[in-house]
Amino acid sequence: MAVTLTGVVLLVGGCTVPGAGEGSEEPTESLGALVDFTDQELEWGDCDSGPSEAECAVYEVPLDYDEPQDERIGIAVKRMPATGDDVIGSLLVNPGGPGGSGFDYVDHAPYIVSDRVRERFDLVGFDPRGVGRSSPITCLSAAELDEFIGAEAESVDGDGDMSELTEAGMARMEESSRGFVEACRTNAPELMLNVGTVNVARDMDVLRALLGDEKLTYLGASYGTHIGAHYADRFPERVRALVLDGAVDPSQDQLDLSVAQATGFETALRAFVEDCLTRGDCPLGGEGDSVADGVAALDAFLTSTAEEPLTNGMDDREINRARAELGVLAALYSESWWERVRQGLDDAMNDGDGTVLLQLGDDLYSRNDPRDYENSTAALIAVNCSDSPSPREVEDYAEAAAEAGEESPIFGPTLAWGALPCAFWPEEAVFSEGPLDGEGAAPIMVVGTTRDSATPYAWAEALAGQLSSGFLVTRDGDGHTGYQMGDACVDRMVDAYLIDLEVPRDGMACA
Template sequence: MATRLRTAVAATLTGTVLLVSGCTGQAPDGGAEEPSESLGALGDITEQELDWDACESGPSDAECATYEVPLDYDEPGGDRIEIAVKRMAATGDDVIGSLLVNPGGPGGSGYDYVDHASFIVSDQVRERFDLVGFDPRGVGRSTPITCLSAAELDDFIGEGAESVDGDGDMAELTEAGVADMEEDSRGFVEACRTNAPDLMLNVGTVNVARDMDVLRALLGDEKLTYLGASYGTHIGAHYAERFPDRVRALVLDGAVDPTLDQLDLSVAQATGFETALRAFVEDCLAREGCPLGESGDTVEDGVAALDAFLASTAEEPLSNAVDDREIGRARTELGVLAALYSESWWERVRQGLDDAVNDGDGTVLLQLGDELYSRGDTQEYENSTAALIAVNCSDSPSPREVGAYAEAAEEAGEESPIFGPSLAWGALPCAFWPEEAVYDGGPLDAPGAPPIMVVGTTRDSATPYAWAEALAGELESGFLVTRDGDGHTGYRMGDACVDRMVDAYLLDLEVPGDGMACA
């Protein structure tokens, strides 16, 4: 179960190193800050024009274009790849400029995200900004990274621990189980080597930030205004680190802690999912007909009932009215996991659990898991899973010993017995990712950047609140806005106080007091 970081709004709507020199904002000896890299070094890349035209999908007033960027920024005159971009024009006349947005992932489509402009930002922001989204390199309509076929992805995502442990519990795998996990992870990486040997070396977030700076220049904006949610905060932090003097305003909502490697992120994420799971179970038990228990039962009772049910599906899979895939524990877990991204999914997950527990029908839970992993129909996936793993493994060094993942699975299981072990083992492909593709450029503190807003939600499931505190503290100009609530991300999640602060910052660059809480 690879870690997916997607904004709650995007999840609801979609019901879906890099050979880098000078990546850090400080000189290698810790001396003076280096200037942003010159766009002039990119040659004719910055002389392109965005040829806006009608889009193949989305609102009728949206316009779309593509632009080219170097595959490898160390060789700007070499091979190029294509980036797809969509724009929704500002609704008013007094336009500040462009607001670039990203919904998370890695693997989420900023291109499609723009279709839901009224959900992403307030009417006031829509009036003053052209809303612009792009598919990052490796994703969707941009030059995509593809590793496994759809059938191979079904096996990779859905089989989980069914074949290696009687109840599917991944906290303590047998020796054979660990060997199977290692074989699957190595196979994924080798498939990337076969199908995308060059792109897999150049999909990390530092390059996405560079691509975004090219887009900023092509849009004619002197400085960047950006709203990144979930994993999108990592893009924004990399941008600020590399181009601090080109920042106007960055809102980083549902932050990722850039000091953690992929395995550490997975273990830490387990705490967030456990908090969200308990909130979901508590809400369920308060409702008539909850499939996890009844009124008077404790949250611990409900969680135990869920755990026992999941164990039963490893031995006796659920029925499937969609296709011939077997719905064992791994696919059932994925369906329940959907509840932990947004309260808006709780009702569907309850229904799915009711069907599964009382009738043995796993169809709804299967569909929920498909939506999380962008399996758009019964035949094909979007490429978001390949992008998810490729970017995660490229963004920071991870342990190379399989035993480290076993230890992490045990640790994560202590924090989140149901989901923690799967999250830790989901990072295992990173143990085999090409070392030359992994970013190891040091901290992201963005010296010299103007104030950067970090938004954290106290009971965020996918990006724990501690990550927002960490990012706001690491960025030299970072300041924290706190939403006290459930669900993933804070802006446009029903808190008028947070929305006012974000809007005032985007529109007028107003900065509230550090640590300002909205409660």
């Protein structure tokens, strides 16, 4: 999924195989320098987690592809063997983020792909560089990260409105964001310069070569679509089939993405409220109330938490507006979370207990251990800020917050301000080439969901249009991503494409 970190949206060169290089140009990496990487042997062994049939290995890639003879890093990979005998090859998968673990994602194989696909492909996931088991980037301690996530609450006055911060509030936001980047400089000075998605795509091509697949078959969700788009652009001749589900628009910078994402969350919020109002236990209203009434009730509740924080049955963290808002935001990724959020809102609005909302926010940030976080937050910011240039003036983020507030009054300003760390990210770490069109690649499937919260449907339309061979499949529904989300029409088209390379008519919609 395209996790948002207080708003930041989100989400190579095997040169010993035929067709090396970037598109039709000369390869960007030296053949002699990379042969050590593409000639590795994957030593599959038992895994420390997951199903018993899973196999795990580690392979090496250059930290810096411009200096492949220097430092190496390890990439952790997990494979679930195909369940049938007529195996096409490997299907690489990524769950998104940035910061999501592809290594752990494979454990959920029955939910990721259909039984038909599992029969024909070995399912392979890896932790991208900087994530989980693959040289994880760490910037802040758990306590410091708690302060960073709650920084917005200290930057606002009165009702917690982020759309119009005072100069003092903007200064506090700037201090927090600069502090995060400086912590990365201190704790991961070289890694922070080399975690961008262009390098993840290179790492994935090394893995493709090591798996023995002449061409890549790949399923990427949310930010995982960005990895796939980079791969198609850099290695178009090595594309067999790419499914890019819940697309990120690679033509926008991080601030633009944050503002655009506000529209997706607003659409999803209204769908959640509309559903809630049909139920007898909805804390936002009941029969006869409009969606606007329900949204207004939610806004009033969140405003009250800025002045009087909720009680916390977990630990000593203050559950202010920033944390309550994050808990509600979590619900909008999937309909399966709606019931739990209704419970959290009921506890909070009627009893002043914010524990469930806090737990939901923790789930979104991978804070599974009460004393620590996974490193997904650091990876999310580092990758997002490395993937495209962002404005360098704080005032640009203030203007974007006001604009986003018009599209999504509750979540928009927070999303825009969350991109602020990118203003201070080292310029030498930022990828700044042109659009990703994948010229020369085989047909690429982009799946978009009409009421997707984290990756608005317009992004799927944009990516399908930018990719020279892209075609769009539409799921009319709620929640984030479209494949394996209960729509038999979408599932059939994805399966037929992955297995038999069947290409439906562009713009094919499923109701």
